Structures are given as structure tokens and as C-alpha cells.
Amino acid sequence: MSLTYLEAIREAQYEALRRDPNVFLYGQDIGAFGGAFKATKRLVDEFPKRVLDAPISEDAMVGVAIGAALEGARPIIEMQFADFSACGFNQIVNHAGTHYWRTGVPCPIVIRLPSGGTAGSGPFHSQSMESVYAHYPGLVILTPATVEDAYHMLLDAVALDDPVIFCEHKFLYYHLKADSLPDEAMPIGKARIARPGRHATIVTYSAMVHESIRAAEELQHDGYQIEVVDLRSVKPMDTETILGSVARTGRLLCVGESFPWGGVCAEVIARVVADGFHLLDAPPQRLNSKDTPIPYHPNLWRAHRPTALSIAAALRKLLQD
Template sequence: ILHVGMISHLGAMIPVAAGCAFAFRQSGSDRVAINFIGDGATSTGDFHEGLNMAAVWKLPLILVIENNRYAFSTPARLQYAAERLADRGPGYGIPAETVDGNDPDAMAEALGRAVDRARAGEGPTIIEAMLGRMRGHSEGDDSLKVVPPEELAAYVDADPVPAYGERLEEDGVLDPETRTRLEARIAQIVEAAITRAIDAPPPPVEVAFRPAFAPVPEGAPAAPAIVRPGRSSAETTYADAINQALLEEMERDESVVLMGQDIGVFEGAFRTNRGLHSRWPRRVLDTPIAESGTIGIAVGAALLGWRPVVEMQFGDFVSCGFNQLVNVAAKLYYRWEVPCPIVIRLPSGGGVGAGPFHSQNPEGWFAHTAGIKVVCPATVSDAMGLLKAAIRDPNPVMVFEHKYLYRRIKSVLPDGEVLARIGEARVMRPGRHLTLVGYGASTWICMEAAGELAKQGVEAEVVDLRTLVPYDEETVLASVKKTGRALIVHEAQLTLGFGAEVAARLADAAFPWLDAPIRRVAWPDRPVPYAKNLEKALLPDKDKV
């Protein structure tokens, strides 16, 4: 048995369990994923997204709903209008049944049927186990007061532990003496476990400081690098470099799978998946519009050895999958010391007149979350090298691809494998009077501004961060110590954008070397307007720098 620990957001466990089922199916195993949730979790969006995707992909998943008729204190009548939660099954095109959850034999039979269906490739099953609420949501919360006394008494009478013991006695399977001896022994085991827990010393303080990231293996990669002949004979666009990185990593490592909306036959909104689905139809998977469900499935698959790469059609849409990233994926290694190698690709940024829902730069949301690496490539070689490094990394990595750069910058890729190191900044242009710090598209704004400043005799040094998390403080600090001045440029909003973190670090570590205040050029604190002239008025540019 493989046990994936509980996720407190409850409904969020369903896509993760579906991801484990996906891993079993992809590997040809006959194993089945079983997820236990309460009736309250069926009201969450992840219930729909995870179960719907499991149904569409016919994953070997069994969802057991322990329906005790109360979600914390909210009764069933205020949670759902259906007569039974099992009635939802036909809506997903899957079998569902309501079972007496107090009857071990009935539950075993229902689970047996569900396992047989899953192993036959018929997809998931819902089992609604009807129970009674006999304790509070948690000890001491007094939530049991919402259960009427007569209702509670009926639930206590139906308690399956004593009730099943009585039934076994009536059937002649268990004699009274053996039952008494078993109950005494069980009580002894439980009391001993409670005593051990109470008497156990607290964990050492050092545990609080253990790493949030799994270590990146040093030395040779797990599989040989794939370098296609003739790759560097012509200029390559930023978008084509991404496509090439995906191709080479899928050739190199069979555990790499791609998931996203319209990435299959259509090959993605920006065609960065060109040619991949036709070659690997079982590893390049179209998903429903279900960002949270897709990310959760990727997490479950990653826990069992796969390396999912999830494409957000636009980076803005990642907000719909926020919980699976910041509360599930990001916390796994710190909680269990189990790696979670997922990559989220995010076409982000403005400058193309796409309006408020297709132009955002949300990298700061995730840079603030321990356990997530954040990568923002500015160059063609980094679009390839950092994506390849992200796919090989044992941690959740978010790759923010500025879509303005997709077909606007080109370069000839170097010979050999193009593989970058996550966590290293780069000096793009040396200088001595001023340090300009950028990442993604803002790196090119800095380069353009530095060129203009040079005409005035000001030699600006340009540092491309490349990676926000881990942040390469050493390279930035060395530059500012040399120049004495720092200006940080980014397209994300000014307030609490990543530039604020860079400025704070410099104010702390570089203060004795500063000859002027640290300044920032960023997007004003407003949504992105659709009209191009309005967007241009808000975008950072060389003149503002």
C-alpha cells in the first residue's frame, strides 16, 4: 500500500489521487487509487475537476465519500440539493452507488466491484458510504451540538465497531469470550499508542529549518542528453527553443508527460508543442478547462515517478490552480521529504494588446511561496536551457515565458546540449556607473536603456536575474558594490513586485556601497487595459528607465 498524506483542503486530494491513478495507468500497472473524503469536500471545485478528468481519461480511481450528513456543522440539506451524492455519478458518466457505511461486508463488496471496474479499464467509481456523526469536527470544537440528541443516539446505536461484533456473535463467527478478549487487547493497544504520543519528546528545533527544496542531483543526468544534429545551423526563435527543449527532454526521459489545454492536435495556443502529440499521443495530453484539476493530477503523477509539464494556456489562468501549487505541491518536500518534479509553463506578460486577463505577470505570487522555484528566461538559449533544467529538477518549477519574446527575438543556439543552471544570474552587459536589474522581457528594456545611456557617457551594467527563486544575491550584490547605484526593472506591478525584494536585499547588504537610493521602474498598480495605447502608457520602457 502506498499512502499519500492528507491535504487539509480535502477536495484538493481528489485531483492528486487521480494523478496517482494516472501514474498507475501510464505505467501499465493494475494498481488502483482510493481516495477517502467527506460529504463537505464534494462541494469544492476540485471535486468536479478531478473527478471529471478521471472520468474522461478512465483512470483507475475509487472515490469513497464518507457521508456523515454534516460538513463541520453544516447539514447536508444546506450543502447539496440532490437526494444522494451518488446521483452525481451519471453526470460524469461513471458508476456510483450509495452503501451503508456502517456495514463492513457491504463496503467490501462495493469496493470489490469498483476495483474490478478500475482494473478492467472502465474508469472511476463513486461509493457514497452513509454514516452517522458521532464526534465533533475536531476534539473540543463543540460542533457536535448541531446534531439533534435523538439523531445522535441513532448514530451511536449503529456504531459499526460494536454493531459488527454483535452481528458476528449472532452468526456464530465470534464467541463472547473471544470478543471480550479482543476488545480488551484493542483498548490496550490504543492506550499504549496514546501514551507513547503524549510522552514523546518534541521534534528537534533543527527540523523547522530543514530544506523546502529537494536536492538537485549532481553529476551526470539520469538519462543521456539528446542533441539533434544540425540544430544550430540557423537562428532559432524563443518559441522554437521551447519546442526544441520539450522535444529533447521527451526523447531523453520517458517519464516526461505534457498536459494542457489544446496542446495535442492543435499544438498549443502559441504552437510551442509543435510535432509532439503526433509522435507521443499517450504522453501529450489535452485536458479540459481545469487548471486546478490538471495541476493536482500532475502532482499525484510526480509523486509516483513521472515528470509532468503542465502548460497554462495563458499565465493569468494559473490563479484557478493556485491552491494546488501553493498549498499542495510547494509543501510536499518540507512535509514528507518526497520530491515533486512538476513544471508549470506560463505564457505571461503584456505588450501585445491582450487585455487584463491575458497579460499579467504573476511571478511574484509564487516567489513568495517556499518550495516553488521561479524561472524567467530572457534569451533564446535560456528559454531552452532553463526549461530543460526545470524538467530535470526534482522540485515544482514555474517557468514564466514572456510571450512578447516568443517570435521577436532570435539567436543561433550553441553546439552541444543547451542546459542552464537554475539559480544563477548573468551579467548581460558590463558597466561601472549604474546597475540595471531585469528579468524576462525587462532584461531587453534594460539593454536598450543601457545602449542609450552609453551615448551619454554612462556605462550601465545589466544583470539578468534569469531565476527569481533561488535568487542569485551574490551576482547582483557584486555588481552594485562595483557601480554604487541600482535600478530594478520589471513588468509586474510595482507594489510588492519582485523588485521590492531585490531592493530590500540590496538595502541590507549593499548599503555601505550605495551612492544613491535604489530605484524601481515597474507597472503601475492597475489592471492591464486592452487598448494598445493605454497599455503602452503603463508598460516600462527605455525612456522610463
């Protein structure tokens, strides 16, 4: 049996629906059509009352999820693209994110964001929103980089009593395959050493884990062993694993696909500088996309986001410092 990252997300939703009658899916085109990416393919046939098409109303979709969660339901909202969650931003950050702290009543919702760039998708179908939502209190932000994590972390997200922003990467949907799914996975909040090394650490997440591993393989030819840390969840952030890796390597490069200003990479570096300054042999670096909207043409798009090539270049510079 071979399974893609996208199929794992579909399987996790099937399993969540099967396990708990309180789980339901709500989103645009997710019913008979099976979703824009087919992440809910044929789920409506199995669970006709619990896979519901929504109007193009992201604010209302999240509001519905919040209300349903208060009544004991476990909604999974599919945003057609992460970019459109901006239209539901208010309900996400001001309503779902504040609910438990204000009222003492948890708000267990999962919002799936098909995230990140693919060639030709342009400014409004390519964004990565994890840094934006991580800024606000009350939201768990998950960024699975593997088929196994896509499956298990989505199930964990549904079981969690807090609102979860589930950033699944569209570039990985079809590219990434696994032969089987393990029965268990690491808990939410724990980072994973995706590749061990001793000369420098890359802290990254989501699709950039794979670009970073390719860059690390490239540098192996020059005799460098690069450690790659996959954050898995950017909030909560596993500072301990990050510091442990930097303690081994003395050098840090943080790679993210989201825009450069502020964000997850800035947070990682701030934490390492604050708590592990003495571990650093060189100034920590970050590599994000460029500070422009995401371009349409593949030539521009490839230059806009970090790639194995640009990560390798950043690593070489870091290793010379």
C-alpha cells in the first residue's frame, strides 16, 4: 500500500468521522465534488449528514464551527486555500482564539489550510499563514512535513480541545508518498530531528523540510554534516529540541516559506539568541520568501521561495562565518 500526503489527510478525516459521531466537515465544494484538491473524496457517500458544502463565507464557516464546538461537536473546516482564511480571520483570532481564556469553555475546532506555493498559483493561492496565526494567543499551529505526520497530527488535532490551524502543504499533496502509516506518532509540540548532523542546524517545517534535506545532501559532498530539525508544530514550539541541536552544531539557519517580516523564523532565532547565545559560533541566519506577493510565473516563483539551491548557498555562507 502506498499513500500520498493528500490521501493521508483524506484517510485521517475518514478515520475521525468513523471514530466520533460528533465530527463533521464543513467547507466549500467538499461534498459530492470531494473538495478542490479531493481531500474529502467520497467522504460524503460514507457520512452523508456530516460532510457539508458551505457557501463562500469563510467568516460564517468559522463562526459555525465555533458554535458547533460549544455544543460538543468536533468540526473540521476546509478552507479552499489558506489564502482565503483571511476572510475568516476575525472569527479565527478574535472568537475561536480568545474563547477558552475568556469563558473557560474550550473551543475544539480544526481549520485546514491548504498552504504554500505551487508553480503558477500566483499571489492568492500560494500563501503560508502559520506565522500570522501563531502571533495570536489561543491557536495551536501544526505544519506537518511528512505523510505520517499529516495523518496522525490531523487526528490529534481533532482530539485536541483547543482550536487548531492545520497548515497542510499543497506542494507535498501528490509528491510525497509513504508505504504505510505507523500506528503511533510523536506527540504534538515535539520537534523531530529529520536528519542528524554536527556542523550546522537548519530549523524548518512543512515543505521546506524537504528542500532543506536536499540542501544538506548537497553540502555533504563538501564534507559538511547538516542537522535538519522539523518543527512539526510551530505553536507550541519545541525550544528544547532546537537548543539541543544548536548545542551540537553551534550554527543556526532557520528556513520558512512564509514572508520574512516577523514570523516563525524570527521567533526561533529570538529564542535561540535569548536562551542559547553562548552556544552560537556564528550569527544565526534565516531564509524566507522574498518580501513581495507570491509571483505567478514559475521563473519568478522559484526565485521567490527558498529552494534547496538558495538554502545550500545560505548554509555555505553560515559555515564560513
